[in-house]
Amino acid sequence: MLAEVLHHLSPHEGSIIVDCTLGGAGHAAEIAALIAPTGLLVGIDQDDAALAAAADVLRLGQQTRLLKGNFGDLDALLAGANIPYVDGFLFDLGVSSPQLDFVERGFSYHGNAPLDMRMDPAAGGITAADVVNSYQESDLARVIREYGEERWATRIAAFIVAARARRPVTSTSELVDIIKSAVPAAARKDGPHPARRTFQALRIEVNRELDVLESALDAAVRWLSPGGRIVVISYHSLEDRAVKQAFARLSQTCTCPPELPVCVCGVKPVVRVLTRRAVTPTPEEVERNPRARSAKLRAAVKL
Numbered sequence: 001m002l003a004e005v006l007h008h009l010s011p012h013e014g015s016i017i018v019d020c021t022l023g024g025a026g027h028a029a030e031i032a033a034l035i036a037p038t039g040l041l042v043g044i045d046q047d048d049a050a051l052a053a054a055a056d057v058l059r060l061g062q063q064t065r066l067l068k069g070n071f072g073d074l075d076a077l078l079a080g081a082n083i084p085y086v087d088g089f090l091f092d093l094g095v096s097s098p099q100l101d102f103v104e105r106g107f108s109y110h111g112n113a114p115l116d117m118r119m120d121p122a123a124g125g126i127t128a129a130d131v132v133n134s135y136q137e138s139d140l141a142r143v144i145r146e147y148g149e150e151r152w153a154t155r156i157a158a159f160i161v162a163a164r165a166r167r168p169v170t171s172t173s174e175l176v177d178i179i180k181s182a183v184p185a186a187a188r189k190d191g192p193h194p195a196r197r198t199f200q201a202l203r204i205e206v207n208r209e210l211d212v213l214e215s216a217l218d219a220a221v222r223w224l225s226p227g228g229r230i231v232v233i234s235y236h237s238l239e240d241r242a243v244k245q246a247f248a249r250l251s252q253t254c255t256c257p258p259e260l261p262v263c264v265c266g267v268k269p270v271v272r273v274l275t276r277r278a279v280t281p282t283p284e285e286v287e288r289n290p291r292a293r294s295a296k297l298r299a300a301v302k303l
């Protein structure tokens with residue numbers, strides 16, 4: 001959704017833009033060209049492999065800085081890099097194509113790899129194998145239902161628990177087989193890969209993806225200069241709902257009854273929402289890049 005991102009982010013020469021999910025710098029490279037030569041592009045990613053790939057694409061220097069970290073720590077990252085203010089933030093959430101395609105990372109249900117799924121393995125933290133082998137059955141079902149929106153969550157959790165009683169589930173292909181045996185054949189006939197939703201759920205749990213989102217959006221809005229933009233692309237409904245609700249809260253206007261002569265509620269909008277409905281990719285883009293099919297873009301401007 002490059003054109004839509006650039007339209008809503010509105011970068012121009014001299015802008016300070018922070019890409020909080022740098023990935024392979026596909027968006028960032030375009031932004032860097034538009035804000036050059038006086039602008040500053042700050043790219044954040046928690047994944048060392050993404051930062052290395054982005055460094056190959058971008059010309060690093062005074063005008064382009066890369067920061068390793070989680071956007072949940074946005075205040076510390078930006079303050080640590082002496083960023084004075086920000087004209088635009090981009091959040092292109094979730095997992096990148098290279099993360100999915102590099103089978104060894106354990107994000108993909110194609111191929112066989114250790115069940116890892118950490119975006120920042122260097123930081124330690126739990127792996128997908130830890131979740132699958134140690135969570136209580138009810139917690140496993142909740143994670144798969146909530147984060148995967150999987151209707152067969154209870155059955156999948158029960159099948160995982162039965163399988164791990166025999167021996168720990170440690171590889172992606174073992175998990176795929178368990179999921180396939182849990183999902184009834186009729187339900188497997190059409191639609192996406194039967195493991196897609198469970199893998200998404202485990203990835204969100206392992207990386208605490210929803211936990212950091214709301215506080216990161218609040219922090220980003222505090223750093224924005226008046227007229228600055230924030231653009232968020234999400235890939236599943238829970239994420240999109242969190243963005244929509246955060247924007248609704250931040251754009252809330254005075255709630256006092258109209259007959260009151262002065263405001264007593266103290267509610268003042270901080271942003272104006274630019275996208276009444278989420279912007280979705282064109283059919284041509286989905287054809288070119290099927291992974292974009294669930295993308296939803298929302299944007300707001302700082303008042």
Ligand SMILES: C[S@@+](CC[C@H](N)C(=O)[O-])C[C@H]1O[C@@H](n2cnc3c(N)ncnc32)[C@H](O)[C@@H]1O
Pocket residue numbers: 020021022023024025026027028044045046047050069070071072092093094095096097119212
């Ligand atoms: C969808 S990709 C971004 C792709 C990028 N827009 C491009 O054009 O190449 C998401 C990236 O954000 C990173 N990421 C996801 N959550 C993050 C977080 N909480 N903090 C920092 N980086 C994160 C992932 O490691 C991944 O590289």
